[in-house]
Amino acid sequence: MRVIRFTLNGDPVETGVRTEETLVQTLRERFGLTGTKQGCDLGDCGACTVLFDGAPVLSCLMLSSDAEGHSVQTIEGLSNGEKLHPLQKAFLEEGAVQCGYCTPGMILTAKALLESNPDPSEHEIRRALSGNLCRCTGYTKIVSAVKKAVNSD
Numbered sequence: 001m002r003v004i005r006f007t008l009n010g011d012p013v014e015t016g017v018r019t020e021e022t023l024v025q026t027l028r029e030r031f032g033l034t035g036t037k038q039g040c041d042l043g044d045c046g047a048c049t050v051l052f053d054g055a056p057v058l059s060c061l062m063l064s065s066d067a068e069g070h071s072v073q074t075i076e077g078l079s080n081g082e083k084l085h086p087l088q089k090a091f092l093e094e095g096a097v098q099c100g101y102c103t104p105g106m107i108l109t110a111k112a113l114l115e116s117n118p119d120p121s122e123h124e125i126r127r128a129l130s131g132n133l134c135r136c137t138g139y140t141k142i143v144s145a146v147k148k149a150v151n152s153d
């Protein structure tokens, strides 16, 4: 066990972690941030995506000890109090959420895309989200939601 310190959703935090503990385990089990989903645990589904220093990473493939000194953002850190982030609002309005399992990872990946490319083409949206699997929506509504968030700014 070792103690790590990092920034979580804007706040400085510290916790003990096991040597082999992954970031998704730490977020869910030590901080109760269950918005980050543990799906395949193999790097295949994208459900565990969080932003690490602003870039999407698969938290099931990352050791928690590597978070030392870095900044992690989860879906819980996205809204501004009761006010939803434009992406969250667009996903709801477009019906892009069904079971919701993929949604946190989709939204965080889309957030990183829009920060690096504020006006992406449909092809660029689909390519950015290609590592995030959805078994429910068929993706069309998800892509529409990202487009809507672009236009809501």
Ligand code: FES
Pocket (backbone or CB within 6 Å): 037, 038, 039, 040, 041, 042, 043, 044, 045, 046, 047, 048, 049, 058, 059, 060, 061
């Ligand atoms: S749980 Fe990490 S990619 Fe599936």
Ligand code: FES
Pocket (backbone or CB within 6 Å): 096, 097, 098, 099, 100, 101, 102, 103, 133, 134, 135, 136, 137
């Ligand atoms: S909404 Fe169910 S997996 Fe995407």
